[in-house]
Amino acid sequence: MNKICYGCGAKLQCTDELKIGYIPEKKINDSKYCMRCFRMTHYGENYSIDTPKDQKEIIRKINNDSKFVIFLVDFLNISESVIKLFKSIKKKKLLLINKCELMPKSVNKERFVSFIANHYSIIDPIRLKGGTKFHGAKSVYNFLTENNIKEAYILGLSNSGKSTLINDLARINDSNVTSITVSKRANTTIDFIRTKISNDLVLIDSPGFIIDDSLNNDVTGKNIKEYSMNIKECETVGLLDNKYFLKFDGKTQMVLYTNSSAERIVKKYYRAAPNLVYTINVTKPNTDIVIRGIGFITIKKCVNITTNIDLKYIEVRDSMFGDKDE
Ligand SMILES: Nc1nc2c(ncn2[C@@H]2O[C@H](COP(=O)(O)OP(=O)(O)OP(=O)(O)O)[C@@H](O)[C@H]2O)c(=O)[nH]1
Ligand SMILES: [Mg+2]
Secondary structure, eight states: OOBBBBOOOOOSSSSOOTTTTTTTTGTTTTTEEEEEEEHHHHHHOOOOSSOOHHHHHHHHHHHSSOOOEEEEEGGOOHHHHHHHHHTTOOEEEEEEEEEGGOTTTTTOOHHHHHHHHHHTTTOOOOOOOOOOOOGGTTHHHHHHHTOOOOEEEEBBBBTSSSSHHHHHHHHHHHOOOOOOOSSTTTTTTOEEEEEEEETTTEEEEEEOBOOOOSOOOOOOOOOEEEEEEEEEEEEEEETTTEEEEEEESOEEEEEEEEEOOGGOOOOOOOOTTTTTOOOOOOOOOSEEEETTTTTEEEOOOOOEEEESSOOOGGEEOOOOOOOOOO
């Protein structure tokens, strides 16, 4: 049998219910989806598989091909590790920053794009996407037609919105292709899925990348939100059910951008917070502390922070949103 699930790209099989692509034998002739995609779409069941396609193999395949690449990352997850992955693609490519409708309204989009280009030394085009109508996919369609791109891989981080983009572009083009499965979970798409959007456009969906050096690999999330807090001297912020702490030695304002649930973020004063062995010195006002896997925190004032988060998960950069109060 050589049928492929339209929802996730896995090869359909009727022998092992616990493996990807399973479909009961009696359904094989009239269903386009595997059981997992069917359940995700119809019952909102949400389960990931833990055997994603090898990331190096994906990059190798793309680099041996001549097609254009659209690389998606949502603004929450921009980090050195992700940009390194983006740069490992040696093809003509676009960095597409997604879910931008959730950025603070005051962010100057042009300044933001030039900051990303300069800070991460990116020479490829960068575009922002997000919105209420088709999640802002029309701008991507315009980019593809303006640049005469007829075939492209859609690559990027898991949960960044790759499959959603293809479904949206199909709807914009009134195409009646079968929808690809989308979900809030990691690794929804299992294998490459080729979709003919129109006579002039073919897009290839791909399994999402998971960043290795991430503190929290559960990319499942609510939508990205910001939490603003005024911090007093020696106050401590607990993250992810008080598993991680940040203790501030001075007064500042901080804004946390994350897709973890609000109830998992608490602010408390600890006389002696446990094992805060790492130090981050914020030497410039408006600095971002990126905690890969959680999001990032903009710190408004110079302050020293002690934490139990290993610094290998942390990146310090100028605030990518700039001084919004300017
Ligand atoms: N706010 C917002 N959410 C979006 C946007 N695009 C996609 N999403 C949401 O992001 C989540 C992940 O979307 P998918 O399209 O399944 O992501 P993916 O990149 O294909 O994920 P994998 O298949 O796991 O690699 C879903 O909950 C989408 O509704 C957007 O522009 N804005
Ligand atoms: Mg997908």
